[in-house]
Amino acid sequence: MKTLLLNKAQVRSLISMREVIATVEEAYKAFNSNQVVQPGYIGIHLAPPRGEIDFKLGYCKANEMISMKASSGGFINNPESHRVPSGMGTIVLFDAQSCALICVMDGSLITGLRTGASGAVSVKALARKNAKKITSIGTGHQARMQIRAIREIMKIEVIHAWDSNADTLSKYKDDIESEFGIPVMMAASKKEAVEQADILITTTRGKGSLVEAAWVQPGTHIVAIGTDQQGKQELEPEIFKNAKIVNDSISQCTEKGETWHPINKNLISKDDIHAEIGEILLGIKPGREHEDEITIFDSTGMAIQDNTTATKIYHNAMASKIGTFFEFL
Incomplete structure (x- = not known):
């Protein structure tokens, strides 16, 4: 053969x-x-x-x-x-x-493609229908891929972006505006960027909470991409306490994903996880149920x-x- x-x-x-x-x-x-x-x-x-x-x-x-x-x-x-x-x-x-x-x-x-697409699938299922503004914490390759995918399923009016590296942030702005014509606002701080988000994307290799709970506005959909191994972290665990939590795989996310952190701190239990995203796509469980709901899609990536x-x-x-x-x- x-x-x-x-x-x-x-x-x-x-x-x-x-x-x-x-x-x-x-x-x-x-x-x-x-x-x-x-x-x-x-x-x-x-x-x-x-x-x-x-x-x-x-x-x-x-x-x-x-x-x-x-x-x-x-x-x-x-x-x-x-x-x-x-x-x-x-x-x-x-x-x-x-x-x-x-x-x-x-x-x-x-x-890169399927990880970007996972964010877009979660936006379809969980973001507000009138969402227009994206915040990107991290501006590397996967941050770009998320935009390439999400723009296929919604109109993005503006992107607020933050990165610890000013040169990387500036290049991201030039690349996105050149490729897609979407204006990119370079935020002076993480807080400033997060507070603007209808959809918040985190794509760093962070090892500590980059996003604080107090910054996340009602109705925000969070696409948490960067944490796929223990030791990595992007979100303050308190964000999970009052959010609708959706995993790609509960077994993976509670062991190696962003969801591990609030469980480890006893802020939530596995029973507080609303669904795996496939359950929402199949209509087994509901997606977003009201405009002010904070939703989190924790994606560790699956074979x-x-x-x-x-x-x-x-x-x-x-x-x-x-x-x-x-x-x-």
Whole structure:
């Protein structure tokens, strides 16, 4: 059996952000429909200046695909010392009927795309319908990806942005305004930025609470992306006390996500978590129920998102006859 090989440029050409949003919705619904087998992911942390590498494995009964992704990040010396990016990813797909390896593809774009799409899916389900202003705490690659995705499902009037690095913040402003024509206001402080938010996005690698509860206005929807390992944190735990809490995976978020912090401080219990987002998409549980509600979507990222997105790319490649075939046997 032949295996398809797709490089980064080919992966980029084979899927749109709108398609990724649809595949992420598909993933969340499958997860809460007993259609997914998804072991806990494994992370290996290497001594500085190296970073971490995560391995995520998932089986989707709906598409009969098994996926495995290796994703690294934080290798800050890579560009200079090894002439490779500081973060990389690879996804392999197996046909679940035979467990034959059918595709190997670059996974670095998929991680960014499906994470951005997860924020957009949460905005559809949980943000106020009249939301217009976004605040971005953190202005790196994923902060941009969130905007690329969210603009597909709503009109963004203005972005208030803050970053600890002034040069990074200035470049974010130039890039977003040039690519999308959305005005970006560079905030002088985190507090100033957060107080303006209809939708608050946090995408840092923070290790302490960057956003204080007193700053978050009634009706805000929070997209918490940066915390996916214990030791990371972006939100003051008190924010969770009076908010509607939605996780992508309760088991992951209560062990490694932002939700772990208020549970660890006994501010909330697991019973205070309103839903997994797939339950809302399936209509099992309600989304936003009133305008003043503060909603939090805590996303740690799931293998099933990689699975459905990579499967769509594979099918698009086969239909378009893009990629290179090779044989192991």
